[in-house]
Amino acid sequence: MNEKSTPTLKSFRADEIIFNEGDAGYKVYIIKQGSVNIVAQHGDQAVTLAQLTEGACFGEMAVLSSGPRSATAVSADNTLVYEIDKAQVLKMISELSPLFRAVIASLIKRVRNLNTLVLEKSTQPHPLMATIEILQILKYHANREEDNSHNTTSRGGNMDIEIEIGEADDLVKLTSQLVQNTLAKILGLTQAESLQVLEKLAFLNLIEIEVAHLQKFIVFSPAKLLKDAKPKLKNEIFKYENTISTELEYLDLAELANQLGTDSQRLIESIALGYISEDAILLKRSVVLDDIKKESRVLQRKR
Numbered sequence: 001m002n003e004k005s006t007p008t009l010k011s012f013r014a015d016e017i018i019f020n021e022g023d024a025g026y027k028v029y030i031i032k033q034g035s036v037n038i039v040a041q042h043g044d045q046a047v048t049l050a051q052l053t054e055g056a057c058f059g060e061m062a063v064l065s066s067g068p069r070s071a072t073a074v075s076a077d078n079t080l081v082y083e084i085d086k087a088q089v090l091k092m093i094s095e096l097s098p099l100f101r102a103v104i105a106s107l108i109k110r111v112r113n114l115n116t117l118v119l120e121k122s123t124q125p126h127p128l129m130a131t132i133e134i135l136q137i138l139k140y141h142a143n144r145e146e147d148n149s150h151n152t153t154s155r156g157g158n159m160d161i162e163i164e165i166g167e168a169d170d171l172v173k174l175t176s177q178l179v180q181n182t183l184a185k186i187l188g189l190t191q192a193e194s195l196q197v198l199e200k201l202a203f204l205n206l207i208e209i210e211v212a213h214l215q216k217f218i219v220f221s222p223a224k225l226l227k228d229a230k231p232k233l234k235n236e237i238f239k240y241e242n243t244i245s246t247e248l249e250y251l252d253l254a255e256l257a258n259q260l261g262t263d264s265q266r267l268i269e270s271i272a273l274g275y276i277s278e279d280a281i282l283l284k285r286s287v288v289l290d291d292i293k294k295e296s297r298v299l300q301r302k303r
């Protein structure tokens with residue numbers, strides 16, 4: 001290819017592709033005017049990683065690391081860019097100290113890793129919306145149970161489900177455990193994460209969390225949920241307290257029961273009777289385990 005030592009000025013109209021993800025990289029670009037979107041594909045979803053404006057440089061990663069283009073560059077409006085040939089860039093880089101070259105190589109590697117993380121996180125279904133859809137699905141399950149039991153006013157034969165018919169519309173009441181287990185299976189959430197999602201929905205008045213008969217229940221009106229969810233969640237960005245960090249590790253109820261040498265049911269009783277704080281299951285694993293060591297005699301006495 002033709003390699004020049006002076007940058008060439010090139011213009012792109014809005015939405016024109018400058019290069020595609022996966023291509024080999026022969027040029028580095030600097031934006032003289034306009035803006036460029038950096039878009040990466042994850043499965044069938046395209047994620048915009050950045051919108052770059054005047055003075056920003058892009059296309060350096062493939063050129064400096066000899067890997068393929070990590071993302072597609074698309075002009076966001078009429079855009080002018082300087083194109084610099086790979087040979088020219090490599091010549092400039094070769095004049096740097098080895099330490100600087102190593103720093104650049106490691107930064108490129110870090111951006112690639114962070115991009116992977118961002119893509120994985122940003123293409124996960126919105127947990128609040130997904131949870132609402134799952135509650136709707138569980139409602140049909142609840143209705144089926146109810147039909148099977150021919151009992152329209154009380155439990156539907158299954159310990160996990162309870163139907164209550166209200167005056168205005170149906171209220172569905174599911175055990176928190178059933179909902180949390182389903183969220184774990186479908187969305188891959190931990191017990192602590194699913195509880196955070198449910199607590200957020202309760203905070204937004206979309207569901208209620210009730211404690212009765214030593215159990216936690218999720219109560220909601222499917223019709224109201226359908227009507228209210230979209231407007232209420234439109235601008236809600238939900239973050240788990242512990243999304244990316246691996247430092248915090250939460251204990252789930254079963255594990256806590258195991259650590260205490262008791263069973264989950266007894267633990268629920270202890271929580272309901274106020275012997276153990278409900279927050280215990282949302283605490284850092286190390287804190288809970290330390291507390292258990294210190295308090296185990298007290299807990300056993302109270303049990």
Ligand SMILES: Nc1ncnc2c1ncn2[C@@H]1O[C@@H]2COP(=O)(O)O[C@H]2[C@H]1O
Nearest residue numbers: 038049050058059060061062069070071
């Ligand atoms: N997270 C990001 N933020 C901003 N720019 C990025 C990001 N990831 C990749 N790029 C740029 O997008 C370019 C895509 O092609 P390259 O991999 O050659 O070089 C990449 C970087 O210049």
